[in-house]
Amino acid sequence: MYNKEYKGDICSHDHSFFLDNFLRRLIQNPKKVVGEYIKEGDTVVDLGCGPGYFSIDMAKMVGESGRVIxxxxxxxxxxxxxxxxxxxxxxxxxxxxxxxxxxxxLDQDVTADFVLAFYMLHETPNHIKFMQEVKTFLKRGGKCLIVEPRFHVSKKNFHQVIQDIKNIGFNVLGNPLKKGGRSLLVSV
Structure with a gap:
């Protein structure tokens, strides 16, 4: 069980309805958010997957030969x-x-083509350590999409996260989601 003493802002499973409902699909449709980064046969990692809002759609996108973790x-x-x-x-x-x-x-043999960290990086105890670990299983040329909610992460804090991620050695590819959160697409 997770550490209930941690003072981070972890969304409880008791509130999972808010993470997967028809209204969210209108605003943050998984195909529109991640569809261009995933192809058949890919290995995809959904970090902080919650009730599977993105995982289920990504499993359809990777086809018969791909997998989602x-x-x-x-x-x-x-x-x-x-x-x-x-x-x-x-x-x-x-x-x-x-x-x-x-x-x-994750197991040491995992190599991901795509990693999604949607509305969860701010929930980690140490985002630098977390992203250093992501770097160990993201394939060279693979992509990681980080999206943070504006209501939890200030512009100033997100700019610091971007700088920290650059310092770790990620290449910043852009800010793909102009609306719906603070986003960052990176690769190694």
Whole structure:
């Protein structure tokens, strides 16, 4: 179980309805947000996947030969992903990974073509350490999309995150989502 003493802003599984509903699909449609970065056969990592809002759609995008690794701190969130995947016959494409609070902890053989960190980087205890770990499993030329909510992350704080990510050695490719949050597309 995750550390309830951590004072970070982790969205509880009790509120997962807010993370996956028809209204959100109108504003943040997964195909529009990540579709151009994912192709058939890709390995995709959904960090802080919550109830699987992006994971389910990305599993459809990677086709028969690809896979999605859905990572979350809360086992209850992963259980929701598991149920949705089973219902949509996508269980064989989605690997569930319950991470500890202070690291992602994926197997060393994971190499991702695309990594999504949507509205969750601000929830990590140390974004620099977190992104250093992302760098270890993102393929050379692979892409990572980071999106942070304006209501949680100030412009000043996001600029510091961008600078920290550059210092780690990521290449900044741009700000693909002008609306709907503070975004950053990076590669190694």
């Amino acid at each position: 859905s990572v979350d701190l809360q086992p209850e969130m992963l259980e929701k992903v598991k149920k949705k995947a089973r219902k949509q016959n996508l269980s064989q494409k989605i690997t569930l990974h319950n991470c500890p609070q202070d690291q992602i902890g």
